[in-house]
Amino acid sequence: MLNAVPLPAVLTLAAALFCIGLFGALSRRNLIGVLMGVELMLNAVNINLVAFWRYFEARYITGQTFAIFIIAVAAAEAAVGLAMVIAVYRHYVTVQADEIDRLRG
Amino acid sequence: MEVVVQITFGVIAVFILVAAAMVVSVRNVIHAALWLIACFFGVGALYMLLEAEFLAVVQVLIYVGAVSVLILFAIMLTRQITGEGVRQLTNRWPVVLAIATLLFATVLAPTLINQQWNVPPAPPLGTPEPIAGPAELGRGFVNEFLIQFQVVGVLLTVALIGAIVIAYEERARRRKVLTLAEELELKRLREQTSPTVPAPVEAEPVVQESRSASER
Numbered sequence: 001m002l003n004a005v006p007l008p009a010v011l012t013l014a015a016a017l018f019c020i021g022l023f024g025a026l027s028r029r030n031l032i033g034v035l036m037g038v039e040l041m042l043n044a045v046n047i048n049l050v051a052f053w054r055y056f057e058a059r060y061i062t063g064q065t066f067a068i069f070i071i072a073v074a075a076a077e078a079a080v081g082l083a084m085v086i087a088v089y090r091h092y093v094t095v096q097a098d099e100i101d102r103l104r105g
Numbered sequence: 106m107e108v109v110v111q112i113t114f115g116v117i118a119v120f121i122l123v124a125a126a127m128v129v130s131v132r133n134v135i136h137a138a139l140w141l142i143a144c145f146f147g148v149g150a151l152y153m154l155l156e157a158e159f160l161a162v163v164q165v166l167i168y169v170g171a172v173s174v175l176i177l178f179a180i181m182l183t184r185q186i187t188g189e190g191v192r193q194l195t196n197r198w199p200v201v202l203a204i205a206t207l208l209f210a211t212v213l214a215p216t217l218i219n220q221q222w223n224v225p226p227a228p229p230l231g232t233p234e235p236i237a238g239p240a241e242l243g244r245g246f247v248n249e250f251l252i253q254f255q256v257v258g259v260l261l262t263v264a265l266i267g268a269i270v271i272a273y274e275e276r277a278r279r280r281k282v283l284t285l286a287e288e289l290e291l292k293r294l295r296e297q298t299s300p301t302v303p304a305p306v307e308a309e310p311v312v313q314e315s316r317s318a319s320e321r
Contacts, residue, residue, distance in 0.1 A: 002227035004110035008217050010155070013118045015213040017125055023205040024129030027198040032134055032179055036141050039172065040125050043148050046160075054155045055224050061237040061245045065253075067160055068242075071167050072257045076264035078172045082179040083268035089183045090274060098195055 002055060010051040018044035029096045031085045035078065042074045113154060121147035132193050134180050142173045159239040181285050 017040060024037030046067045053063020089095050124144035131137045145168040152161035195201075228234050246254050 002224075004107040005114045007222050007224055008220070009114070009118075010151075011217045012214055013121065013151075015209055015217060016122055019205040019209040019213070020122070020125040020129055022208070023198075023201055024125075026204075027194045027201040028129065029193055029195050030134055032176060032183070033129075033137060033193065036128055036137060036176065039141065039168075040128060040144065043145070043168075047148060047151060050152055050155050050157050050160060054157065055222075058156075059235040059237055061241050064157055064160055064237065064242055065245055065250055067157075068163060069253060069257055071163060072261060075167055075172060076260055078175055079264050079268045080271065082175055083272040085179055086182055086272045095183045096191075 007051060007055045011048060014044045014047040014051065017041075017047065029098055031088065031095045031097055032082070034097060035081050035085070038081075039074065039078065042070060046070055110154070114151075117147055117150050117154060121151065134193075135177070138173060138176050138180060141176065142169055145169050145173065156236055159242055 021037045021040030021044060024040060025034050026037070028034050028037060049063050049067045049070070053060075053067075057063065085095060088100060092100050094100065121144055124140050124147055127140040128137050128144060131140060145164060149161045149164040149169070152158075152164055
């Protein structure tokens with residue numbers, strides 16, 4: 001793996017995934033679609049961490065540990081975020097982000 | 106051997122990117138969630154290729170097993186999802202697309218490719234490289250990362266309680282909201298009985314019904 005695939009290839013893949021997730025998070029109308037974009041971005045960051053771990057310090061565990069903590073925090077974020085989506089849906093009977101505009105003057 | 110690894114990496118990369126592009130572009134949100142599961146699997150395969158086996162298993166367990174099921178449940182608990190005739194992207198999506206593409210093409214990709222990374226040389230073929238595995242990870246979680254490990258436990262507990270508190274609704278205030286199965290059943294009945302006449306507003310006490318009917 002180290003000789004076959006250079007590090008910039010993996011990092012570029014992660015960057016592309018991050019940009020796709022950014023597009024999804026910013027342009028989807030559906031709140032659940034927005035959360036899916038955020039999940040894609042978190043995955044891209046994890047790919048970065050694992051790639052750096054593998055190429056630079058494979059004998060230590062710090063990189064993998066960091067990735068596992070990010071996965072745990074992402075799971076908590078998904079749970080709370082989706083609970084908020086359900087609460088918003090109960091109140092406004094819609095999950096389209098641009099129809100929830102009560103604060104607009 | 107190297108060619109095999111390169112081909113595998115290429116296949117996984119294309120799979121991940123195609124799945125991610127489908128996640129953000131598909132009209133039907135359920136299809137988007139299924140493509141998201143495919144993308145998670147691809148990322149898990151990439152971890153396996155990077156020799157982080159434990160992370161690959163964790164990825165499949167948590168993302169494919171838990172997060173995607175959570176997302177599917179949230180989709181099924183909210184309505185107006187199948188997206189026929191409903192716009193899925195905001196009006197400003199070309200701007201967002203331009204921003205994301207420019208970020209990748211002018212900032213990220215040139216920086217990553219032109220950077221001198223100073224990767225330490227891989228050991229010669231035949232000598233096994235010392236790679237931290239699950240045993241070292243487990244030892245790290247009970248030694249040097251013990252406090253962080255406990256804090257993550259507290260965070261997960263708080264998130265669990267918080268999710269219940271946020272989504273909880275008293276029984277008295279609950280109102281009738283159709284599930285996806287009931288909605289599709291109603292739609293099928295409506296199409297069977299009167300294929301040409303536009304759908305009447307249902308007698309079900311759903312606040313949104315007239316509005317969604319006008320949007321269709």
